[in-house]
Amino acid sequence: MNNTKELIQKMGVLFLNCKQATLLVVMEQEVKLSFLNRVKLYVHLNLFCKYCKTFKIQTTMLQKSINKQVQEDLTLRTNFKMNEDKKLHIAQMIEDILKV
């Protein structure tokens, strides 16, 4: 029937392949997707593709770990010291400049 054919053709617009879907997953982690893209993505992840769904779960988990580690490092790793010789060298350079 013509109506069904048209409907299926229109629905083609709703379908993503996995390369597109994974791109949207990555984008969604940072920005709000358009309504249409959110629908397309939902359909792909939940109705069609367990692999992309797995990708989403895994990248989300990894992103959380990365964020956590970065925050920890930034607050806890504060004890790096510059090489003493280098410090002396720089201090000397500064002194020479100031004398001029």
Next chain:
Amino acid sequence: MSTDNRSEKKSSIQLNVSEWVKLYGDYLYNYCIYRVNHAEEAEDLVQDTFLSAIKAKDSFRGDCSEKTWLLTILKRKIIDFYRKKSIQSIQQSINSEQIATGYEEYFIRDGKHEGHWSSLGKPNNWSVSSSTLLETKEFYKVLQHCFSLMPEKWSSVFKMKIIEEMETELICKELNLNASNYWVIMHRAKLQLRKCMALNWYEAK
């Protein structure tokens, strides 16, 4: 005859230049080393910061602390460093064969199933017990390793996003990318990262 102003205090804003290395050297170095991962590069950036600051000392208005001001200069240099690194990696990739590929290890390139996961690329489930190991030092070592495998351009974008917490638009401006470039980089970086972690941690025997 003009008097020699250099020996006079020009204004009430005093910069403690000769004390800078002692007061702020380690502080600036520490800020830097985490972001550039390389002791010599970090030392050079700290040195450049002090030298630039001396040149610009007349522009110091005293509306923030000396320390903050020096840090601002350093931050600028770190972004320039990221940009330099990302340009270097473009040169590298132009020379290598990788430029034509990139998505092929994950997705089928053409035909009826274009854009679908390839059999080698598709994500496998990770067992629940692996996720409870998240907190270990070994996990983060593996993560670091996976990061080190990324082209500099991608890791520059990542660092600017996650460590520097820069807006996407600003990252694009600094690295001369358009939005599409940015998303392709993020896409490929996360695909690679996930796969690397799968191979080296979650599915490793």
